[in-house]
Amino acid sequence: MYERWGGRPTTQLLRTRDESSNPRQRDIWRQAIEEVTDVQLLSKRREAANPVAADHAIEAATDQVRYLGQDPRFPMVANENAAYGFERNMWGFRRRVAHSGQQRPTTTIRSQVNAAPMSIR
Numbered sequence: 001m002y003e004r005w006g007g008r009p010t011t012q013l014l015r016t017r018d019e020s021s022n023p024r025q026r027d028i029w030r031q032a033i034e035e036v037t038d039v040q041l042l043s044k045r046r047e048a049a050n051p052v053a054a055d056h057a058i059e060a061a062t063d064q065v066r067y068l069g070q071d072p073r074f075p076m077v078a079n080e081n082a083a084y085g086f087e088r089n090m091w092g093f094r095r096r097v098a099h100s101g102q103q104r105p106t107t108t109i110r111s112q113v114n115a116a117p118m119s120i121r
Helices: 009-014 023-037 044-049 051-068 075-100 109-115
Strands: none
Touching (some): 009 051
16 A cells, blocks of 8 residues: 555655655654654755665654654653554444444543543543
8 A cells, every 4th residue: 555655654754855745844854753763864865866765764763763652761652642542443443333233332432531540641
């Protein structure tokens, strides 16, 4: 699927050769990713000369960011990932119930998240 799209969406946004994204925002994201991951992304000139190597560098950096999201030093990221996963799973459950003809749950996803202790939100 990514091949049909022209690569991962994050990779597309971070390419210097892709003119469809805001170059100022792209440069801010590239700088932040380089600082957090210590992965050096290719310059515009080097990316133009070797787009495959540029994509590999971007993918390595974004994979590192994904990995850092599981690091206990960043509990807010872990909490957001847990909340997102819970909400995504509840949405799938809700859709499955709606299509099966069963009665819908009486509570909403948001009310369940809001009722959760602050430590897991």
